[in-house]
Amino acid sequence: MTKDAVDTTSPPDQELVRLMWQEARDLIKRLEGTTVRRLSVQAGEYKVEIELGGYVEAAPASYSGPVAMGDRGEPARVAAVADTRVPIVAPLVGTFFGAPQPGARPFVEVGDMVEPGQTVAIVEAMKIMNQVASEHRGRVAEIAVKDGEWVEFQQPLVYLEPQEGGA
Amino acid sequence: MFQKVLIANRGEIALRVARACRELGVRSVAVYSTADAESAVVRFADEAVHIGPAPTGRSYLNVPSIIGAALKTGADAIHPGYGFLSEDPYFAEICAEHGITFIGPPPEVMERVGNKATARELMQKAGLPLLPGTVEPVRSADEAQHIADDIGYPVIIKAAAGGGGRGMSVVYRREDLVRSYQTTRATAQAVFKDSAVYIERYLQMARHVEVQLMCDQYGHGIYFGERDCSVQRRHQKLIEEAPSIHLDTNGHKAIGEAAVNGALSIGYTNAGTMEFLLDEQGNFYFMEMNARIQVEHPVTEAITGVDLIQQMLLVAAGEPFSFTQADIVPRGHAIECRINAEDPDNNFAPAAGRLDTFVVPGGPWTRVDSHCFAGWMVSPFYDSLIAKLIVWAPDRERAINRMQRALSEFQVAGHGVRTTIPFHQRVMAQPDFRRGDVFTDFVERHMFQNAAA
Numbered sequence: 063m064t065k066d067a068v069d070t071t072s073p074p075d076q077e078l079v080r081l082m083w084q085e086a087r088d089l090i091k092r093l094e095g096t097t098v099r100r101l102s103v104q105a106g107e108y109k110v111e112i113e114l115g116g117y118v119e120a121a122p123a124s125y126s127g128p129v130a131m132g133d134r135g136e137p138a139r140v141a142a143v144a145d146t147r148v149p150i151v152a153p154l155v156g157t158f159f160g161a162p163q164p165g166a167r168p169f170v171e172v173g174d175m176v177e178p179g180q181t182v183a184i185v186e187a188m189k190i191m192n193q194v195a196s197e198h199r200g201r202v203a204e205i206a207v208k209d210g211e212w213v214e215f216q217q218p219l220v221y222l223e224p225q226e227g228g229a
Numbered sequence: 230m231f232q233k234v235l236i237a238n239r240g241e242i243a244l245r246v247a248r249a250c251r252e253l254g255v256r257s258v259a260v261y262s263t264a265d266a267e268s269a270v271v272r273f274a275d276e277a278v279h280i281g282p283a284p285t286g287r288s289y290l291n292v293p294s295i296i297g298a299a300l301k302t303g304a305d306a307i308h309p310g311y312g313f314l315s316e317d318p319y320f321a322e323i324c325a326e327h328g329i330t331f332i333g334p335p336p337e338v339m340e341r342v343g344n345k346a347t348a349r350e351l352m353q354k355a356g357l358p359l360l361p362g363t364v365e366p367v368r369s370a371d372e373a374q375h376i377a378d379d380i381g382y383p384v385i386i387k388a389a390a391g392g393g394g395r396g397m398s399v400v401y402r403r404e405d406l407v408r409s410y411q412t413t414r415a416t417a418q419a420v421f422k423d424s425a426v427y428i429e430r431y432l433q434m435a436r437h438v439e440v441q442l443m444c445d446q447y448g449h450g451i452y453f454g455e456r457d458c459s460v461q462r463r464h465q466k467l468i469e470e471a472p473s474i475h476l477d478t479n480g481h482k483a484i485g486e487a488a489v490n491g492a493l494s495i496g497y498t499n500a501g502t503m504e505f506l507l508d509e510q511g512n513f514y515f516m517e518m519n520a521r522i523q524v525e526h527p528v529t530e531a532i533t534g535v536d537l538i539q540q541m542l543l544v545a546a547g548e549p550f551s552f553t554q555a556d557i558v559p560r561g562h563a564i565e566c567r568i569n570a571e572d573p574d575n576n577f578a579p580a581a582g583r584l585d586t587f588v589v590p591g592g593p594w595t596r597v598d599s600h601c602f603a604g605w606m607v608s609p610f611y612d613s614l615i616a617k618l619i620v621w622a623p624d625r626e627r628a629i630n631r632m633q634r635a636l637s638e639f640q641v642a643g644h645g646v647r648t649t650i651p652f653h654q655r656v657m658a659q660p661d662f663r664r665g666d667v668f669t670d671f672v673e674r675h676m677f678q679n680a681a682a
Contacts, residue, residue, distance in 0.1 A: 154287075155280050155297035187293035188323070212301035214279040215294060216263070 147203050149218035150196050156187035158207040158219060170220065174202045182220050185213060200224045230546045231255050231306045231330070235299045236270065238310030239289060241600045241617060242524075243270040246308045249538035258302045260295060262288035264608045269600040276302050283610045289313045292320055299329050306330040306545060308538075312612065315521040316343055316392070332545040333499050334520050341495060342518040346389040346427045349515070355494040357487050357515040360506065362429025373410040373428060378403065380430050386410055388417035389425040394464025396420060399431050434668050435506040437461065438473045438513065440488035441529045441537070443500045445544050450493045451552075452485035453529050453537070454559040460656060462577065462672045467649065468656060469525035469565045471532045474625060474665050475507060481559075484513050491515070500526075500541050506669075524567065524617065527598060531563035531621040562625040564632050566653040568599075568616040568639070570607045573652035580647035581607040584615075590638035594621040594631065607646065615641070615648065625665065633657045652676070 152158070160168045160183055170182045176196045183194045200222030207219050235258040236246045243259060247270050250257040259274035264283035271277040278298035281288030288294070290313055299307055307324055309315035309332070318336040325331065333339065342348045350364040361380045366389055367373045377384045377400065386409055388396030396417045400409045410426070418424040441453040455476065460468035476484060488503035500522050505513040526537050535557070544550075571577040583606045589597040599616035601607070607615055620635055622628035636657065641648050656662050659675055668674075 154291065155278060155294040155301065157297075187297045190293065212297065214298075214301075215281050215288075216279060 146224065147221040148198050148200060148224055149206075150182055150194060150198075150220045150222065151216045151218050152185050152213040153192060153194060153215070154185060154187055155214055156185040156192065156212070158209065158211050158213050159184040159186060159191075160205060160207075160209050168205075170202045170205070172202050172204065175225070176200055176202060176222060183207075185219075194219060196220075196222065198222055198224055230548075231542065233258060233275075233302065233304045234306045234308055234332070234542065235260065235295070235302065235304035235329075236274070236310065237289070237295050237307050237314055238312070239265050239268065239270070239600075240612065241598045241614065242310040242522075243268075244273060244600045245598055246310060246538055247274045249536060249542065252536075253539055253542060255542065258298065258304050260289075260298050262610075264606075264610055267605075269602065269605075278302060283608065285313070285610070292323060296323060296327055296329070299324075300327065304329065306332055306542070308332040308541070309521070311521050311524055316519070318343065330545055332541055334497050334501065338496050338498075339520045342497070342501075342520050344389050344425075345387060345391060345517050346425060348518050349427070351495055352491045352515045352518070355491040357491050358513065360430045360432065360514045363427045366425035366427055367410070370407045370410050374403075374406055376428050377406050380428065383431040383433065384428050385431040386413045386426050386428050388413060388421055388423070389427055390421035390423035391417060392421075394461070396426075397464060432506050432508055432514075433670070434509050436473070436475060436667070437466075437504065437516075437669050438476070438484065438507045439502045439504040439519075439523075440485055441500070441502055441523075441526065442485075442488050442492055443537070443540060443544060443550075444489075444492055444498045445550050446498055446547055447549050448493065449550055450489035450497075451550060451554050451557060452489050453533050453535060453557055454481065455484060456525055456528055457667075458525060459667045459669050460662070460671055461669055466525065467567055467672065468653065469528050470625070470628075471528040471563050472559050473507065474562075476511065480511055480513075487513075487515075492518070499544050500537060524614070525565050527596060527617060527619045528563040528565045531594075531596070531619055532559040532561060533557055534560075561621055561623045562628040563619060563621045564625075564628050565617055565619045566632065566636065567614055567649065568618060568641070568653075569613040569649045570615050570646060571613050571649055572647035573649050575647075577649070579609060579613050580645060581609045581613065582643045582645035583607070584641060584643040584646060586640050586642040588638070588640040589616065590618065590635040592635070592638075595635045596620070601641075607643075618653075626663070629657050629663060 170176055177199055178197055179195050181193045181195050185192045185194055203223045204221040207213055233256040234250050236243045247257040257274040259270045259277040260280045261268060261271050261277055262281055262283050280294040280298055281291050307329055314320040318340040321331040321336040321339060346366050349359060353359050353364055363376055383399055383401045385397060385399050398409045398413045400406050413426050414424045417426055437458045438455050440455050442450060444450040454471055455473045456469050456471045457473040458466045458469045492501055502519040502523050504516040506516055507513045530537055570581045572580045584601055584603055587601050587603045596619040597616055601615045618635055620628055620631040622631050636650055636654050639650055661675060
């Protein structure tokens with residue numbers, strides 16, 4: 063949990079903790095679209111650790127703070143699709159949106175080329191918009207979910223046809 | 230009554246809640262992590278939603294995903310089980326904001342009883358007996374020293390935000406007080422994010438007795454007898470019984486009424502447990518209140534015939550009690566053994582793995598609450614509880630005999646898997662236990678030399 067990310071082993075200096083959180087949030091913002099897997103902030107020994115991983119995903123929403131936590135550790139469990147398509151899956155339970163706001167141009171449409179790190183959808187959970195980014199280079203073959211539909215964790219949202227030179 | 234209840238938990242309690250829903254004609258929704266995709270409750274429930282990966286921070290403690298799962302499936306209530314989000318007032322509040330009924334007490338009441346120091350203060354005001362000690366957090370090492378000197382040793386230092394047996398230390402000698410005070414504070418800060426501690430007299434020859442109670446939304450409270458949970462290891466309960474054999478008729482009534490009055494005085498609703506220490510003279514002292522259903526609730530169900538989980542749903546749905554205190558007449562004696570995937574001969578180290586064999590006992594008055602089956606992977610990610618074995622008999626001696634018989638039938642095997650079954654067999658045969666001569670130090674005092682033998 064995000065709450066656990068602050069680990070103070072000596073009596074906490076509230077002002078210091080507050081400053082470090084602010085710093086950490088700024089850092090996360092600057093790292094948006096990259097691959098933050100874990101953030102750890104320690105006030106006792108003035109330590110901030112940001113773990114980068116090979117998995118591109120939006121920071122999963124958490125009710126106590128906008129910090130990416132944990133690691134996926136397991137391959138996506140996907141309904142068998144007997145082809146070479148690669149799914150981009152939901153990072154958490156929420157509502158799927160294919161565009162940044164109602165009426166706006168969709169992030170991607172069938173036939174579009176997608177680059178690693180590119181946002182392809184939003185999954186909204188408790189009013190927090192979680193951007194879902196692709197980890198591959200490829201052409202959009204299918205958008206598997208309708209706007210406003212609820213999705214589960216790891217449900218395929220978009221299928222890509224991988225292209226040469228993909229990640 | 231609700232149309233559909235989402236169960237924000239896993240393991241045996243998730244299955245227990247789903248069963249209660251089914252019997253009430255309420256649809257159930259399981260939520261599961263990737264590690265629990267093949268779990269018993271996922272198969273049993275009417276619907277299931279995948280909420281996150283194995284680590285609990287992103288699945289069973291992931292509030293947005295759980296709320297999302299409830300909205301996705303149209304659940305109108307959430308049962309939190311025990312552990313995880315069950316005593317998180319913020320979660321209860323978020324449920325309310327989304328129009329979902331949280332099956333438990335109101336968030337503000339939960340918050341107050343969740344802080345042990347505040348709970349002590351409230352219960353003192355309600356007239357419950359307390360052990361000598363502070364009702365407010367101790368502010369400095371100096372103050373701690375003065376308080377402990379006043380109370381007299383041994384004392385116990387407890388984290389105000391503590392729970393699950395963590396964040397407590399017993400101090401026997403004056404010279405150890407300051408160091409213990411500091412380490413308990415540091416532990417409390419690290420584990421519970423709150424360094425507040427309080428101090429009370431430590432009873433060496435005490436029994437852990439708790440009262441199961443429930444309050445409806447109309448100011449009625451009922452107690453369902455007590456449970457004796459003195460067989461503990463490092464404040465973790467291993468065996469629970471109901472009722473306590475160390476209270477007479479007046480004692481049962483006094484402790485039950487005290488608990489209900491305390492709960493009603495703070496506007497408590499739904500199921501809760503008041504924990505007390507009982508001394509050798511039969512005096513009881515309020516310790517803390519748990520604002521949730523507890524692991525050991527089946528022993529109470531066994532002696533009262535009340536399905537507590539169903540009753541929780543009814544109370545949360547706004548039903549008044551359909552019975553009165555006079556209708557609750559405990560009968561006989563019940564015992565529960567917690568079967569954990571732990572090695573009792575190796576300091577109860579976790580011993581998880583895939584279960585090749587899982588054969589549960591049967592027979593008269595024998596109940597097994599378990600989510601396990603042959604082929605199930607006991608995951609190291611979660612609690613080691615694999616089954617609760619509960620027996621009932623007309624009296625305690627026959628209940629112990631029945632438990633011995635049931636334990637002998639229980640077969641659990643798998644690579645790397647060890648269970649606490651042999652430990653329970655040793656306890657059931659132990660003369661002091663059979664006599665009922667059990668205090669909270671029973672395991673440390675009697676069981677470790679046996680374990681080493």
